[in-house]
Amino acid sequence: MTTLGSLWRALTIFRWATLAWAGFLIVRDHKNFQHPLAGLVVLAVMAAWTFVASVGYERYGKRVPRWMLGADLGIAAAVSLATLYVVRHGVVLGGAGLLPSTWAAGAVAAWAVAWGPWWGIAAGSTLGVAGWISHGGLDRGGLEHGHVSQQSASELVLFLLVGGVVGHLVRLARRGADDLARAVELQAATGERERLAREIHDSVLQALALIHRRGREAGGVAADLADLAAAQEIELRRLVAKAPVEVYGADVDLRESLRRTCDAATVSVEFAAPAAAVLVPARCAHGLAAAATQALDNVARHAGPKARAWVLLDDDGETITVSIRDDGVGCTAADLADAAAAGRLGVAQSMRGRIEGLGGTMCLEAMPGQGVEVEFRVGR
Amino acid sequence: MSDAEVLGVLVVDDHPMWRDSVVRDLTEAGLRVVGTAEDGPKAVRVAKATRPNVVVMDLQLPGLSGVETTRQVMEALPDCHVLVLSASGEPLDVLDAVKAGATGYLIKSASREELIDAVRRTAAGDPVFTAGLAGLVLGEFRKISTSPTAEADTRLSERETEILRFVAKGLTYKQIAERLVLSHRTVQNHVQNCLRKLQLHTRYELVRYAVQRGLDADADS
Numbered sequence: 001m002t003t004l005g006s007l008w009r010a011l012t013i014f015r016w017a018t019l020a021w022a023g024f025l026i027v028r029d030h031k032n033f034q035h036p037l038a039g040l041v042v043l044a045v046m047a048a049w050t051f052v053a054s055v056g057y058e059r060y061g062k063r064v065p066r067w068m069l070g071a072d073l074g075i076a077a078a079v080s081l082a083t084l085y086v087v088r089h090g091v092v093l094g095g096a097g098l099l100p101s102t103w104a105a106g107a108v109a110a111w112a113v114a115w116g117p118w119w120g121i122a123a124g125s126t127l128g129v130a131g132w133i134s135h136g137g138l139d140r141g142g143l144e145h146g147h148v149s150q151q152s153a154s155e156l157v158l159f160l161l162v163g164g165v166v167g168h169l170v171r172l173a174r175r176g177a178d179d180l181a182r183a184v185e186l187q188a189a190t191g192e193r194e195r196l197a198r199e200i201h202d203s204v205l206q207a208l209a210l211i212h213r214r215g216r217e218a219g220g221v222a223a224d225l226a227d228l229a230a231a232q233e234i235e236l237r238r239l240v241a242k243a244p245v246e247v248y249g250a251d252v253d254l255r256e257s258l259r260r261t262c263d264a265a266t267v268s269v270e271f272a273a274p275a276a277a278v279l280v281p282a283r284c285a286h287g288l289a290a291a292a293t294q295a296l297d298n299v300a301r302h303a304g305p306k307a308r309a310w311v312l313l314d315d316d317g318e319t320i321t322v323s324i325r326d327d328g329v330g331c332t333a334a335d336l337a338d339a340a341a342a343g344r345l346g347v348a349q350s351m352r353g354r355i356e357g358l359g360g361t362m363c364l365e366a367m368p369g370q371g372v373e374v375e376f377r378v379g380r
Numbered sequence: 381m382s383d384a385e386v387l388g389v390l391v392v393d394d395h396p397m398w399r400d401s402v403v404r405d406l407t408e409a410g411l412r413v414v415g416t417a418e419d420g421p422k423a424v425r426v427a428k429a430t431r432p433n434v435v436v437m438d439l440q441l442p443g444l445s446g447v448e449t450t451r452q453v454m455e456a457l458p459d460c461h462v463l464v465l466s467a468s469g470e471p472l473d474v475l476d477a478v479k480a481g482a483t484g485y486l487i488k489s490a491s492r493e494e495l496i497d498a499v500r501r502t503a504a505g506d507p508v509f510t511a512g513l514a515g516l517v518l519g520e521f522r523k524i525s526t527s528p529t530a531e532a533d534t535r536l537s538e539r540e541t542e543i544l545r546f547v548a549k550g551l552t553y554k555q556i557a558e559r560l561v562l563s564h565r566t567v568q569n570h571v572q573n574c575l576r577k578l579q580l581h582t583r584y585e586l587v588r589y590a591v592q593r594g595l596d597a598d599a600d601s
């Protein structure tokens with residue numbers, strides 16, 4: 001059952017329970033009424049409307065027509081006012097009640113459920129005013145005027161409370177239900193995406209990989225086609241890869257941050273990481289990813305056209321290590337010293353600054369002909 | 381002895397075009413393709429019947445997953461070597477296949493030369509790794525080393541960890557041997573040990589899991 005459906009069901013139960021109570025009081029006291037028969041007719045009207053409302057609200061669910069809510073409140077107010085004619089000089093509910101007693105609150109709750117707290121409060125005020133008129137017009141044979149207005153005031157407060165509180169809670173419940181529906185939708189979309197990814201994986205990617213391989217072997221124009229197929233294969237793979245799930249304010253998966261860094265690099269990068277998420281504070285992930293981006297930019301700029309790069313993420317439980325290695329031309333210690341002397345180590349210093357800002361350390365290793373390796377180490 | 385006499389290869393892939401292409405490449409290179417299979421159960425049957433030296437295994441198979449097929453083939457033929465030939469979009473499946481006994485992994489976009497080289501090396505018992513796979517295996521050992529239930533013989537030595545890290549950073553066995561002043565063979569042995577320990581750990585885990593389930597079942601009855 002939907003949230004709204006169960007709310008209407010709860011309201012129906014409330015209506016029948018309060019009808020039983022009102023009926024009990026009317027039947028018990030009707031002999032003292034000025035118009036006993038009219039009292040029973042009013043009770044019949046209440047019962048009939050309770051039946052209509054029980055069926056109607058649950059059937060209309062989300063789209064309860066205005067006339068129904070209007071009639072609900074109208075009948076509740078009318079029954080309240082009918083007390084003036086029916087009872088007049090008699091006494092009900094231990095001397096101070098009106099004919100519908102708590103049954104009238106059903107209409108207020110209905111307005112609150114259907115249209116929210118402000119309309120609930122409006123309906124509550126209407127019934128409060130009707131009750132005030134009825135109380136005021138009754139001859140209670142000796143009861144003081146002050147007692148009567150106190151009675152109507154407390155009824156008004158209760159009606160307002162019902163309208164406001166029920167309306168507010170319903171709004172919260174609906175918002176919760178909407179969130180849940182969105183989550184379910186998202187889950188379905190993710191499932192569909194994964195299914196598509198599997199299918200594309202099984203068919204299109206395989207074919208592209210084959211074209212890539214055969215084409216490259218054939219050479220000439222076919223090699224160009226092969227490169228095109230390879231590019232499309234990478235593009236498609238990225239497309240069907242899982243979308244990153246960001247959790248606000250929580251730790252982020254460093255693997256995802258670094259994978260995006262590697263995807264964006266202009267050199268060919270192989271990324272190695274554990275199978276399980278490496279969760280770190282967002283600040284740490286951003287810092288490491290930014291430093292890795294700088295390191296890969298450096299590879300693209302200085303390591304030569306054929307250089308490839310490897311990024312390794314290793315987490316031994318105490319320290320997170322990110323290594324960026326390339327197989328490019330490398331450099332000698334003398335080169336580094338020259339660069340430092342000429343003030344050309346800006347990038348290295350900027351990386352070091354980022355990592356030290358995270359409380360970590362950076363080391364750089366370079367050998368001529370063996371590429372460069374940069375390692376960031378940050379404590380957990 | 382040439383490869384043709386020694387190396388029998390079984391090719392398992394559900395994609396006919398791909399399967400034919402691999403078979404042709406292997407045959408042209410002088411290897412003996414003893415059979416092909418397009419699904420897991422058939423792969424296990426053909427493997428038992430033909431006893432290949434190397435199974436070239438796709439992981440996305442109908443009927444039985446490539447990981448489970450690997451496990452069953454390795455159970456039936458412990459001397460056989462499984463080379464996973466798979467698209468790069470499924471690293472976790474590759475890790476599971478390695479835990480199940482595969483000792484080689486090559487991505488499908490690799491060239492024909494790389495494929496043939498990988499088959500030969502796998503047949504020789506040489507672990508064929510990518511840096512990405514080494515990163516996954518390293519991650520598993522990091523998990524094992526912090527687990528209180530892990531057996532001592534499934535933890536990596538410092539040297540093994542060091543070498544695995546080098547592999548994960550893309551260094552070849554030759555480059556690692558040079559850096560550490562070791563022989564090529566020693567480096568290979570260390571990497572083989574890493575895989576063996578991972579498979580051992582997986583078996584311990586399965587037994588532990590089975591015992592636990594068994595005890596729970598006893599308690600329930």
